[in-house]
Amino acid sequence: MSRLAATFEALAKTGRKALIPFITAGDPHPNFTVAMMHAMVEAGVDVIELGVPFSDPVADGPVIQRASERALAHKMSLKRTMDIASEFRQTNQQTPVVLMGYLNPIEAMSYEGFANAAQRADIDGVLTVDLPPEEAKECCDLLKARGIDTIFLLAPNSSDERIKKMDEVGSGYLYYVSLKGVTGAGHLNSVDVENKLQQIKQHTRLPVAIGFGVKDAETAKTIGNIGDGVVVGSALISKIEAHLDQPELAKNEIVALLTAMRLALDSLSAL
Template sequence: MTRIDAKFAELNAAGKKAFVAYVMAGDPDYDRSLEIVKGLPDAGVDIIELGLPFTDPMADGSTIQLAGQRALEAGMTLEKTLNIARELRKTDEKTPIVLMGYYNPIYSRGVETFLKEAQEAGIDGLIVVDLPPEEDVELCIPAQAAGLNFIRLATPTTDNKRLPKVLQNTSGFVYYVSITGITGAAAPEASDVAPEVARIKSATDLPVIVGFGVRTPDMAQGIAEIADGVVVGSAIVSEIAEGKPAANVLSFVKTLADGAHRA
């Protein structure tokens, strides 16, 4: 059982939904990013999604793209991203960390080397948005063999014919992208999302977490009520982009977590 599996079992036993927070590693710089990441569990975050900066983030909206640029300009690397996970693990052995990004930096590192380092750093799962199920032998299957969950995205365009393929080697949870388009582009409506979540849950026993476009505590609550949890990314990254102190960013995160946990 991975930390992700254990976290969902714990939440389910308590009758609670998951709050997942995304931050870009190294944004706006290594030290402030580490301070924010280390504060996320106490702010109510159940699972941390740690963005891996990349030069061509094709699935991301401008907020996340700019965060990646800031991180890269501040000297962020894959190694330093893993270091953030290592530092968190010195004080927190329970909170799951999902590394989210693109395949190029992993491929450049070498899959075998990367998986060994990720496991050693305390990474629990991967979301690699540009590796479709047809490429599972590249990273998904080796990651599962190494004890890491491989989390797949489902979208409004993932029809019933495609869904089984998406789910076949997925583990940890399914990330449902609530809108068509890029991150932070629009706000999801719970009434639109609910039938899609139900459709996915009818095809898998995995938890279904919904993200893209959630910006307020009420929205977090509304989405969490019809899913197993909610992801917030762009809204948190926007707070960081405004140059707010870590304490202020974490206070905002807590309002979102409280919203999700009211569900």
């Protein structure tokens, strides 16, 4: 069983929800990321989504765009992102790491080269924003053969047919983008999210993590009550951005926010 599957299974047994932070590798500096990952695990996260910086992140709002730009200014790359994951893995064998990014860096490395490198770095899952299932088979098969999960997105306008397709090709978990827009945008409508989750759950047994628009413990709790996990990204990166010269302070604030989210989520299973 993959590390992701095992993680979600263990959570389900105790009725707990997955807390999944997203940070961009190398932001604000490559030396910062591994320590940040360990600190987030200490704060109680279950899976880490590690953003691979890309020059043209079309699905991201300004906060994550700027994180990408800061990381790229330090010559961050897909290869160096995997180096970071690998370093993290030396002292943490439990927490799944999912790479989240865009296709072109993978194309530049070649699918097979990427799959091999991801295996060496002990990556657990790959989420490629601009790689829909119709174009994903070759890459997906190479990853699957190496025991790496492929995570796909679902959106508010995804049809039943589309959800079934993601259930077929996806593994690990599905990532539900809770609103139409880019990362960090807008406000959640929990009734809409709840209705959509009911529709999604009719067609898949994969765990569903929900992201986009999760800002604080309260929204995390609302969303956690609906799905199997909560993804938080821009709210964390805003902390990094607020303290660019003091990464330790940013780390403390991120840990505080994640701890509050963890408590809020665990209060659901205690009910």
